[in-house]
Amino acid sequence: MFEYAGRVSDGPTILHADLDAFYASVEQLLDPALRGRPIAVGGSARGGVVLAASYEAKAHGVQGGMPGWRAAQLCPRLVFVRGHFDQYQRLADQVMDVLGDATPAVQRISIDEAFLDVSGSVHLFGPPAVIGAALRVRVRSEVGLPISIGAARTKHLAKVASQVAKPDGLVVVEPEREREFLDPLPVALMWGVGPVTQQRLADRGIHTIGDLAHEPSSSLEHLLGRAVGARLGALALNEDPRRVVTSGRARSVGAQSALGRRQATPELVRAVLGNLAERVASRMRAKGRAGRTVTVRVRFAGMRAVTRSLTLGAPIAATLTLTEVAEQLAWQAIVDGDGGPGRPGGKESVEISLLAISVSNLAVQHAIQLELPLQPEDPRRPGSATGAARWALDQSMDAARARFGKDAVGYLPATLRRGGGVPDDFRELAEKDL
């Protein structure tokens, strides 16, 4: 981590730059026939999920994350296109290079957006408004994409400003006009306010950021919890001490696979988890990292989800070890989460819709240590977890065996069949480090 050592300034020296409808804009850049038309990247009129929508499609209410059939219903002329995912990474990197010309203090927070601290650059390039305008022109002319920029005294204000600037705009919030700018805006524009928080606030008659700023922090903390209440209260009052920092190391590595609606058979679970474990473990090894805590998430048909986790005595990054641990946790989750055999509500078969593996508690580990073979007393062996944990695992494994057959679970599955869908381009993109 590196904190930019720029001097503290009272001016709007923090910029938030955010590419507009990024995936959709790239598609329209690559294929001129799509320009000006409502398009959706990903999904289809029959199913799947829309990953991104062009502004022409957003005008009809189409949004990212929406099922394709719903999007087609809202916008009958919607054009579904397959993504060009390698192009997204390439073009976004180009944009970040342009931003980096304005200041070394660039904090990339996703593929398509970044914070910049330009307090050290104003003597070279002029005031933040000029820098922001110049960056927008360069990104448009050199890369071909529309980008919106907000400039303000704090990160939160800059981010809100870039949202207000969309599409394809620039908004600079001068310090003396911050309240005037924020007060009428809906609370949903604030970072950290999602559907649940928005509803809770609405129930209290709080709709705008101005409303929020007038609410006592004790009342907000009671309504939203200590951390969220305190943070939102401070942000509404423009108290945001966060600095622009270069990106730190990831705290977890994970992968998931949606399955539609499938019977939780030993074969399916083993195949999917083997695949997920391979993806997660190979990424950890590639980064020279290993993790102690393994978390498995099982989502049942009907979207209810259960997680089970286990913290080992030492970090792991071996595919097989991760697969073993994940398989035990998955059956624990399936059996517990569904009621289990003999329990009220327990059924003969279970339908699941998603499996996920995540590894956290990461530590740096050199390749040579990662590839050591497991010895009987090796602390990385799941069997050396504490007695209570092992007992719980044995219980759930026994229950799974009793229910699904002797071969349902094992410490060392003899064959790990490849299964599930082929990793698609989107997944490969999502796995890339920014």
Add this chain to the structure above:
DNA sequence: TCTGGGGTCCTAGGACCC
């Protein structure tokens, strides 16, 4: 009609230690 994939952070209870 049926809902992706990758993350971060917070909370609350319990175990455990001193």
Add this chain to the structure above:
DNA sequence: TCTGGGGTCCTAGGACCC
């Protein structure tokens, strides 16, 4: 006999972001 208080770690769930 009957028992404090603080700190840390682990686990499970949930809200949120892009």
